[in-house]
Amino acid sequence: MxxxxxxxxxxxxxxxxxxxxxxxxxxxxxKKRMMPRTYGHNEGTKTIRKIAxxxxxxxxxxxxxxxxxxxxxARPQDEVQFIFKLPKTFFELYLKELIENNVKISLIGHLELxxxxxxxxxxxxxxxxxxxxxxxxxxAFIYGSRDEIVCSxxxxxxxxxxxxxxxxxxxxxxxxxxxxSSHLPDVDxxxxxxxxxxxxxxxxxxxxxxxxxxxxxxxxDFDEKELHKAIWLYQNRDRRFGGLK
Ligand code: IPE
Ligand code: IPE
Ligand code: MG
Numbered sequence: 001m002x003x004x005x006x007x008x009x010x011x012x013x014x015x016x017x018x019x020x021x022x023x024x025x026x027x028x029x030x031k032k033r034m035m036p037r038t039y040g041h042n043e044g045t046k047t048i049r050k051i052a053x054x055x056x057x058x059x060x061x062x063x064x065x066x067x068x069x070x071x072x073x074a075r076p077q078d079e080v081q082f083i084f085k086l087p088k089t090f091f092e093l094y095l096k097e098l099i100e101n102n103v104k105i106s107l108i109g110h111l112e113l114x115x116x117x118x119x120x121x122x123x124x125x126x127x128x129x130x131x132x133x134x135x136x137x138x139x140a141f142i143y144g145s146r147d148e149i150v151c152s153x154x155x156x157x158x159x160x161x162x163x164x165x166x167x168x169x170x171x172x173x174x175x176x177x178x179x180x181s182s183h184l185p186d187v188d189x190x191x192x193x194x195x196x197x198x199x200x201x202x203x204x205x206x207x208x209x210x211x212x213x214x215x216x217x218x219x220x221d222f223d224e225k226e227l228h229k230a231i232w233l234y235q236n237r238d239r240r241f242g243g244l245k
Contacts, residue, residue: 008228010058014235016188018062019055020210022202023047025194025218038082043220045090048137049097054224056101056135058231062184063137064108066202070144084118087141091125102134108180109143138184145204152178181206189234193219211237 023044030040048065055063068083098105105125112119122139155178159165165174176182187203187210195216199207213230215222238245 008225008232010228010231011235012059015059016211016231016234017060018064018185018187019060019189019191019231020064020066020187020203020207021051021219022066022190022192022196022200023219023222024192024196024200026220028194029218029220037079040218040220041079041083041086042089045086045093047219047222048090049094050223051227052098052103052135052137053101054227056103060135063135064140064181064184064187064203065137066140066143066200068109068141068143069201070110070142070147071201084114087118087125087139088121091121095125095128098137099129099132102132104129104132104134104136106136106138106183107141108138108148108184109141110147111141113142136184138181140202143180144201145199146201148180149205151180176205179205186210189213189230191215191230193217193222209239209241211239 026040026044027037028040029043030037033039052063067086072083073080095105105122105128107122107126111122114122122141152175156165156170156175160167160170181203184206186208187206190203190207190210191213192198193215195214197214211234213233215226215230217226
């Protein structure tokens with residue numbers, strides 16, 4: 001433990017409401033261990049459990065995890081198929097514990113493009129946790145932010161066309177209410193693991209005023225201590241939202 005880690009003391013009155021993770025580096029983590037990329041993806045699911053439980057304990061309201069992007073279809077078929085089986089592994093192992101901890105599961109993305117068995121597992125987890133009031137653990141699965149924005153735009157255009165709303169009814173709040181992620185508050189803190197410093201089509205609208213933290217740690221190695229470090233960094237940032245302080 002280094003000096004900084006020893007002295008981390010979080011301000012419990014300033015915990016980010018919504019933390020979004022770009023869980024990156026599973027493949028490289030596995031490669032370093034001479035293992036197939038799928039091994040890294042599997043290990044990554046254990047990190048989701050660990051971080052969700054800790055975020056919930058800290059009082060974080062929402063945590064979004066980028067699990068599969070619309071662009072990830074460009075990967076080899078066997079890797080895509082492996083990732084699509086992970087919800088089953090994840091929920092079989094951890095759903096009971098997540099329920100005991102009052103965690104609610106939600107999803108943004110095109111679940112309908114996943115195999116039916118995967119769809120059913122996720123829908124069941126959402127159903128079983130729908131009344132939970134703890135952390136909202138949202139999976140961004142088959143998700144792309146540009147796609148999300150285009151879907152909203154089409155929906156709004158349709159409503160205007162049908163005369164349900166007027167063009168002047170469209171403002172930022174209205175637009176936000178049509179997004180797949182409308183059930184989530186704005187992101188306060190975005191953490192990307194593995195050293196890459198880009199958004200890769202993740203929550204472009206919701207990240208407008210988020211604080212960004214990029215860590216070299218790969219997702220399977222990200223742990224409670226790394227989460228505390230990130231929240232500590234967040235708490236020491238000066239969020240101005242365009243104003244002055
Ligand atoms: C993130 O890890 C998980 C997904 C994108 C599904 P990667 O699979 O991108 O791992 P790297 O970036 O190749 O190491
Ligand atoms: C972003 O990671 C998508 C997920 C974490 C699911 P990628 O590994 O796919 O992103 P790029 O290709 O490096 O931008
Ligand atoms: Mg990657």
